[in-house]
Amino acid sequence: MLPTFTYVRPKSVTEALELGATEGAVLHAGGTDLLGCLRDGVFRAGKVVSLSALGELRGVARTSDGGLRIGALTTLSEIAEHATVRGQYLALAQGAAAAASPQLRNQGTIGGNLCQRPRCWYFRGDFHCLRKGGDRCYAVNGDNRYHCILGGTACYIVHPSDTAPALVALGAQVRVASRSGSRLVPIDEFFVPPARSVQRENVLRPGDLLTEILLPPASGRSVYRKVRARGSWDFALAGVAVAATVTEGRVEQARVVLSGVAPIPWRAAEAEALLTGRQLDADTIGRAAEASVAGAQPLAHNGYKIHLVRGLVAETLEALA
């Protein structure tokens, strides 16, 4: 059951920014994560500010530099099926297609997908955990099979989005609007690890609004592969987005970004460094796969993720070769 809230549906971005900055306001894009959070009492909403009348925030269009602009309210289905996205930014189409279920993809937006709250079952459940203002992280000594092996400290969530690692791999930027104007944030800088804050997962402040995602002109190939227990609904046990330019078997540049293993989409920087300038052969792939889990610190129940990431990265790089 949902608790009581008031509801308002602004007809312009300006109105939305005004309302979004008021006391107790939460933004409603597709609503698929919002309603679940309200049902579980993860946070309270005094006022739900619906973005659904803001048609200008929806749609995919070319930018003047040959890149792509994707409105934050574009649904995951629209992105997964969009010809240009599939043709030139495949990792993003695959990430969108891999999320959730068909009905959720018809309703969920890419903005919402990036900003969704963590799926940690302590965070979502009846546990007053650190991220919700309590004094402890229940995953540390609890059942942490789905928690992070990289980037964890104080809090050990994994970032749940499949589109986020794809966008990181593709070098996207996001536009953040507020009452004082708008700014472009490189997607690498959008997500906030627990080392910086356990209260939020991204840089958005109350009153901010993610309006669009900008992709640079496409170069090379990209792919997103997700591993999970069930073939639908499930979030990633681990996933990898790779975007690379390979010329005659030689890697000119590569981005390797992991999902399901860290509180933010995780750039496997050492793996990327190992790949750059090298032939994409079995030896390089093996070493890059190994490097992708360098520094991993497993918890009591999630050591399997190390093997998983290794195998997943190797398999995905092989498919690109």
Next chain:
Amino acid sequence: MTYYVDAEEHPATDRQGVAQLPPWGETRVVGKPLSRVDAYERVTGSAVYTLDLTLPDMLHAAIVRCPHAHARVTRVDTSRAERMPGVRAVLTGASPGADIPWHIGRQGPTSRLFDTHCRYAGEEVAAVAAETPHQAWDATRAVAVEYEVLPFVVDVDAAVRPDAPQVHEGGNRLGAPRVSERGDVRAGFAQADVVVEGTYRTSCELHTTMETYVSVVRWDGSRLTVWDSTQGVFATRAGLARILDLPLSSVRVICPYMGGGFGSKFEVGKHTIIAALLARMTGQPVKAAVLREESFLSQGNRPANVIRLRAGAKRDGTLTALEGTFTGVVGAYPTGGTAPFQVEALYRCPNVRVEASDVYVNAGRGCAFRAPGFPPCNWALEQLMDELAGKLGMDPVDLRLKNLTTVLQSQGNMPFTSMGLGECLTRGAEAFGWRAARERPPAVGHVVRGVGMAAGMWGYQGEPRSTVILKLYADSSVNLNMGASDIGTGTKTVMAMVVAEELGVPLERIQIEHADTATTQYAPVSGGSQTVLVNAPAVRAAAADVKRQILEIAAAEMQCQVGDLVLADGKVARADGSGEARPVSALRGLQERDVLVGVGRRHPHPEGKIALPFAAQFAEVEVNTRTGEVRVVRLVAAHDSGRVMNLKTYENQVFGGMTMGVGFALMEQRVLDPQTGKMANANWHDYKIPTAMDVPLEQTCVPVDPHDTECNTTGAKGLGEPATIPTAAAIANAVHHAIGVRVTEAPITPMQVLQLLAARREGE
């Protein structure tokens, strides 16, 4: 074994005066793949399930539940809740008439409707009735409860330690272990050329029925009408009458459509009693629906099992000894946790010893769940047999064929009325292409395939009590009146087909009333794979009674003997072909009476024999050794469930049971947080059941009909449960075939596969 029917009394069947009908030969209607008689209602959404029901002036109930794994309620303050909008009544253990003992089973410690000693997170503490579901839920948030939190235990190994927190006084074991043995296992193992052993663990599984647990209750003076999402209206009625101290004639339970039970809707639930009390307090009807989030905590489950098994065999594969210890993790209240039956009964073995015991933990209590105890036992036994086959260098199917038996060894060697397991194994293997698949060369690359199989059986032949009334109307259309619920297996259709077979009445001219304790006659719960084999013979008997009456009337009018006449295609004719055939509706005797009423009762079970179903299932899997992903590629199921009553619904059951088996094998598991004892995955995302993506596109059903003329007058045996018993073991054996690693703990997740493969690499 039949612990889940222990809640209500079942007197023995009267063995006299029930005439037997000759077995059917070739049938005209029965067996055909006919669409269901209530298909229209279900696919159009016009079927009214209990959760859909609204009565005038109806209130909605919501329940306050204990959030702690173990606690005492020290104070319940409902004052704020009582003042909230729309609230009409608040119910606690202190409310008049609400301090009701709650017996779970017929032995062991009892509890109360609102027990101040809460033994699991989710246990009921209080309830509210309000005008809307939202108002009721809001009010539960406002009930202030104070708890004294107690130490808890949720791990089975911890629960049996002497210093463990006690769920009940007297410790966490439910009495002494139950031992069953025959022959001499020590001698048996001594005779063996090969011995294998293993420890197997299965997880706690939840039913997660699509329709939640819900009752709508209305009092009319001192008479009670309850619409209940139940598998057995008579079981619910018995529970209500007993608990509320009412005569059976004052309680009416109705359930025309229900959205799944799988064993969790065999008994009257606390929410039903709560609704009844709130309805009495308010003078208004009350609907009490358990929220989905709550349903994971308090509505029953399949207990986790720890099974240690040992098998000894001769070099030629003949079993010489089987020994096992079974531990069931039953939760906070008594129930049956394990079923060693298949170890004792599936294979011929002279020396067997099994020991079974159950353990309490501070978690929701188990209950019947589709073949209670059998899939876990099968998971262990059939993997052990697979190990044995490997060690003997024998094909797994051949090993099973070597050890077939035609008698129930655990019950004085009582012969089976039919035993088609051998044919299931050979025809299933053939349909699957088993031999070729086993001999396939090993795969190149990191994605590998394997095939596995498992045999299984179910151990319950049903409660042979059912009374059916069949009315023939003046235009020779009929009304079929039966107590049995159709929980989705197609019961109504099958029973209508029996009528059509006996009387030649087409399905469109059969009106069915069912599952109403006031207007239909007793049938046992629809479950236990007993519904067809218990009820279809009663239907046939009722139809035979009507037929007899038709022929007697016709004989009088046509001036001949009953024996001279035949009934076919709605007409009575002389057997010798002479004279004109007379339509039944033209019989003057029928017009004068306006209706003929036939009564049929289920005949007793055969004396000295037992009718049980058998199965063999085959699985092919694909394993990605780098990611641990396991995909089921195809499934073949060969079932001896006696006569196929309706091929469409039969296949649907088999595919459905295998789907549930895929869940058992690959994903279903209740997870309890070790720090608080609370369930960590109490939602339908984290408690994972198979989706359309998780079942193979290729599923094949091979019915094996042994033409059993002794089990009952229709030749059918149970199907619903055998369909799910061997699936998980078949998949586990296929995984082993693919990667050479055996996963002994269900479910087989990518997590486990990766850990086991890594451990093996390290060992090399």
Next chain:
Amino acid sequence: MTDDRKYLSRRAFLESVGVGAAGATLAGVAPRAATAAVQEEGLTWVALRVNGRSHQLLVEPRWTLLDVLRERLELTGTKLGCGRGECGACTVLVDGTPRYACLVLAVEAEGREVTTVEGLMRGEEMGTVQTAFVEEDAFQCGYCTPGQVMAAEGLLRRLPHPGPEAIREGMSGNLCRCGAYKHIFEAVRRAAELRG
């Protein structure tokens, strides 16, 4: 749920925004693009189109489309499974695409065409998907069935001739605990045939 969560009064009011906006009155219905208006007792008017019919209803903002369909419009064909987008039993079409009614706030459905399982009927005559489900015995208990039917309808409107994998994927947002998936796949294939 945590007991210390503050209970919010039901008598909360909607805000009216927009300089110079007339503000909808009790009798009027705000058009789609405008802000929802202040109403008494925390209720607001919403105009819904369901199965081709218009309805004007007073709703609480927290009521979902599913709540309204079942409790207000008495269209109980759309089923409540989990109420949180994890099962698919409440699948309806919103502007022709399948969605979970439990995750759509009633106020959010304003201005959209909602189709429920009842809306696939022509009087008493079943639609093609329903007919196919009957033929292929694509259900057992039947409780997930309306949701499956709507998901199939949405799939076939988008992809008139889906192959087996596309069917499976299109139906992957609908749980069936009875496990009737195999027959459901057959029914979708059959429905595509019936539609030509």
